[in-house]
Amino acid sequence: MLPSFTDEQRLLRESIERFRQQDYAFEKRKALLAKLGSKDDPLWKQFAELGWLAATLPEEHGGLGGSHADLAIMMEQFGRGLMTSPFVPTIVLGGTILQLAANEAQKSAILPDVAEGRAKLALAYLEPPAQPDPAIVATRAEHDGDGFVITGEKVAVLYGNVADHLLVSARTSGHVGDRTGISLFLVASDAPGLTIDSYRTHDDGWAADLRFDQVRVPTEAVIGSVGAGLATLEAALDAGTAAICAEAVGAMWSLHDMTLDYIKVRKQFSAAIGSFQAIQHRMVNMYMKCQLAQSMALAGMAALDAVDPVARNRAVSAAKVQVGRAARHVGEEAIQLHGGIAMTDEYAAGHYFKRLTMIRLMFGDENYHLWRYRQIASD
Amino acid sequence: MDVRNRFETEDMRAFRQEVRTFVRTNLPDDIRRKVAQERMDLPRADQQRWHKILRAKGWACPGWPTAHGGPGFSDDQRYVFERELALADAPRPMIYGEGMLGPTVIAFGTDAQKRRILPGILEGDVFWCQGFSEPNAGSDLASLQCKAERVGDEYILNGSKMWTSEGHIADWMFGLFRTDNSGRKQEGITFLMLDLRSPGVTVRPILLFEGTHEVNQVFFDNVRVPAENRLGEEHKGWTIAKHLLSLERFGTAEVSRSMASLGRLQSFLEEQDPFCHAPDQRDAIARRVAELEMELDALEITEVRFLFNQDGANEIGPEASMLKVRGTEIQQDIFELAMMCAGGYALGARRDESAADLAETRRGEDSAYPYFNFRKTAIYAGSNEIQRNIIAKAVLGL
Numbered sequence: 001m002l003p004s005f006t007d008e009q010r011l012l013r014e015s016i017e018r019f020r021q022q023d024y025a026f027e028k029r030k031a032l033l034a035k036l037g038s039k040d041d042p043l044w045k046q047f048a049e050l051g052w053l054a055a056t057l058p059e060e061h062g063g064l065g066g067s068h069a070d071l072a073i074m075m076e077q078f079g080r081g082l083m084t085s086p087f088v089p090t091i092v093l094g095g096t097i098l099q100l101a102a103n104e105a106q107k108s109a110i111l112p113d114v115a116e117g118r119a120k121l122a123l124a125y126l127e128p129p130a131q132p133d134p135a136i137v138a139t140r141a142e143h144d145g146d147g148f149v150i151t152g153e154k155v156a157v158l159y160g161n162v163a164d165h166l167l168v169s170a171r172t173s174g175h176v177g178d179r180t181g182i183s184l185f186l187v188a189s190d191a192p193g194l195t196i197d198s199y200r201t202h203d204d205g206w207a208a209d210l211r212f213d214q215v216r217v218p219t220e221a222v223i224g225s226v227g228a229g230l231a232t233l234e235a236a237l238d239a240g241t242a243a244i245c246a247e248a249v250g251a252m253w254s255l256h257d258m259t260l261d262y263i264k265v266r267k268q269f270s271a272a273i274g275s276f277q278a279i280q281h282r283m284v285n286m287y288m289k290c291q292l293a294q295s296m297a298l299a300g301m302a303a304l305d306a307v308d309p310v311a312r313n314r315a316v317s318a319a320k321v322q323v324g325r326a327a328r329h330v331g332e333e334a335i336q337l338h339g340g341i342a343m344t345d346e347y348a349a350g351h352y353f354k355r356l357t358m359i360r361l362m363f364g365d366e367n368y369h370l371w372r373y374r375q376i377a378s379d
Numbered sequence: 380m381d382v383r384n385r386f387e388t389e390d391m392r393a394f395r396q397e398v399r400t401f402v403r404t405n406l407p408d409d410i411r412r413k414v415a416q417e418r419m420d421l422p423r424a425d426q427q428r429w430h431k432i433l434r435a436k437g438w439a440c441p442g443w444p445t446a447h448g449g450p451g452f453s454d455d456q457r458y459v460f461e462r463e464l465a466l467a468d469a470p471r472p473m474i475y476g477e478g479m480l481g482p483t484v485i486a487f488g489t490d491a492q493k494r495r496i497l498p499g500i501l502e503g504d505v506f507w508c509q510g511f512s513e514p515n516a517g518s519d520l521a522s523l524q525c526k527a528e529r530v531g532d533e534y535i536l537n538g539s540k541m542w543t544s545e546g547h548i549a550d551w552m553f554g555l556f557r558t559d560n561s562g563r564k565q566e567g568i569t570f571l572m573l574d575l576r577s578p579g580v581t582v583r584p585i586l587l588f589e590g591t592h593e594v595n596q597v598f599f600d601n602v603r604v605p606a607e608n609r610l611g612e613e614h615k616g617w618t619i620a621k622h623l624l625s626l627e628r629f630g631t632a633e634v635s636r637s638m639a640s641l642g643r644l645q646s647f648l649e650e651q652d653p654f655c656h657a658p659d660q661r662d663a664i665a666r667r668v669a670e671l672e673m674e675l676d677a678l679e680i681t682e683v684r685f686l687f688n689q690d691g692a693n694e695i696g697p698e699a700s701m702l703k704v705r706g707t708e709i710q711q712d713i714f715e716l717a718m719m720c721a722g723g724y725a726l727g728a729r730r731d732e733s734a735a736d737l738a739e740t741r742r743g744e745d746s747a748y749p750y751f752n753f754r755k756t757a758i759y760a761g762s763n764e765i766q767r768n769i770i771a772k773a774v775l776g777l
Contacts, residue, residue, distance in 0.1 A: 126723045128742065129651065129652070129653040129654075129655065129656075129722065129724075129742065130653070130721070130722040130723035130724045130742060131653055131654065131656065131657055131660075131722045131723075132722065132723070133656060133657060136656050155723060155724065155742075156723035156724065156726050156727070176656065177656050199727045199728070199729050200727070200728045200729070201726045201727060201728055202589070202726065202727075202728045202747050202751070207726055207727060267515075268517065268518045268519035268522070269518075269519045269522075270522075273518075278764065278767075279764075328715070332711075332754065335754050335758075336754070336757055336758065336762075336763075339517055339518070339758050339762060340512070340517060340541070340542050340594075340755075340758055340759070342588075343587050343588060343754060343755050343758065344585055344586065344587060344588060345585075345586035345587060345588050345590070346585075346586070347588070349588075350587075350588025350589075350751075351588060353588070353751075353754075354588065354589070354751065357718075357747065357750070357751075358726055360719075361718070361719070361722065361723065361725050361726055362723075362726070365719050365722070367660050367663050367664065367719065368657070368660060370663070371657070371659050371660050371663070375659075
């Protein structure tokens, strides 16, 4: 996906490439998914051993200090291999929040465990009606003695059922939609008063709805400053969005390759269907969508390094719109050009399509990001 | 000028009201709930229960003439009848027996076949499936190779049929089998009907990627079929199949079903107001809904024009293929939009069994299922590519 690799980046890419082709081949995937919902998923330990969890975390806290380019390389490979894991919530969302806003004590208590695969993180920010604007926060954190008491509901928390630490947005002042008054808290997954209702997602991952019924946390659980959590939250969501865009690009190229191979061998009317011009043009359209999406995903990922959050917001939203539209086009066309075989559970295409569809829905769909892009432009 | 005015005469209005009242009073709520969730994998017992309710009223097999136990509806009545069923979330008619085989037997069958086959379908006791597609004969159906060898007064079947919808709940199959390979591929095909309990038949389930079991592969290992179960002449099954497929092409426009689905989306948006904090996005969605409404309108009017020969044309011709193409595209767009409106709730792979429909689901959690499941509609019943080929050749003369 990236124009040039350093030697280290090439090694990183090759290690995931090898893994997805051998250990995570589609035939083996179903068995591996069975353990995904447990806290001691052996696959996660392998991720740690291979150094992927540490790759982008800071060196002073057990990481390897990798760049956003490293993240892009990993995500694209995860996408190509349809590798399903809590990587984005733990490393990208959780990792970004901790790196940006946590104090030294919080970082050293959690990040080394994350880097070594001993702890997973989840970001609980979405609330009814499950629309993506992170300022939609009704959950309240009331100051009480030497801590806070959190009450409210969070929904569609990715891997909220396997996380050890939850990063929770809650309102310490103001009203739903206000951009100030949102604070971030670190909450243990076994905190009294916290109920976790978990379920599988369409892409074979996990999510959970969380109910906070007077969950008490100490003052030390606040990440960053009280009332100023939204900027951190947006930075993390932008990183997560850029990451799943890169993943989607990998998944789209896999569907592209799969479809191209298929239309070359599938014969109807005494000819490979790929010899029909009507099919060729549609294959070319898929190819162009993949290329354009790749360009924008790359730009979105690069913008994570921008100092100016406005530039970052714009680039990430533009990437999500391009990638989301391409994901729909490539996913639907891959199914259609294959025909019935791609509708089946035993063929990989449908599963890639489901993952791409979930990516469209995650962290804001095209409608939301178009709105955000325009809003930033007019500010 | 509105061609739909034909359904607004006093008689038609009274008929519509009668159907509406009957369906809303008699449709069991548990069945309605499944249909409102856009499920096409209705269990046999549900389909049968509803069919028998219609049968008791004299409305089963609405496309059949009275001579064979149908209600003898006029075309207008039938149109209105099926609209009302769809809007009330009643199950689709049982397509294979009632919609396809029945009319075909009435057209091509011997008297003995009519007596033997039609009552079971009419009473809802015998379920049929269709054995057309094969692993290597999909779009190119005429290249089918599943063999039927004539031995005395029997055919011996060997090979397999693919994508057999409802094969796991059907009693009988009608299908196309290769009896001769010497001529053009459309020749040497024979239309046979067989009991799925015959020795040598194996039904292998095929799960779809979103988890439903609707289709199967059916294997034949020296399955013996009496020659009296042949419809029409030996080697001449293709003509019958073409007739039968023209019936299928009509059913799949699903205009009325899409109206119900779009209505569900509209009530979801009104009642749940998921964009309550995002007025700009709400407006963008409202425009998309309006667009779909207009597209559906265009399809509906076109369907009425084609069905009722408003342009002074003769029989329904190959132009009907466009109804299937646009019908499935619009339906897929409606489900895509419904899913996107549900936002983060659409991620969960869980069905809310307690809610009656999308509006009553607290938050639209079921909305990704139909988006995934209905990808099949552009593939089955003659893929949309094949439908376009038909229009290119038979309508445009290319």
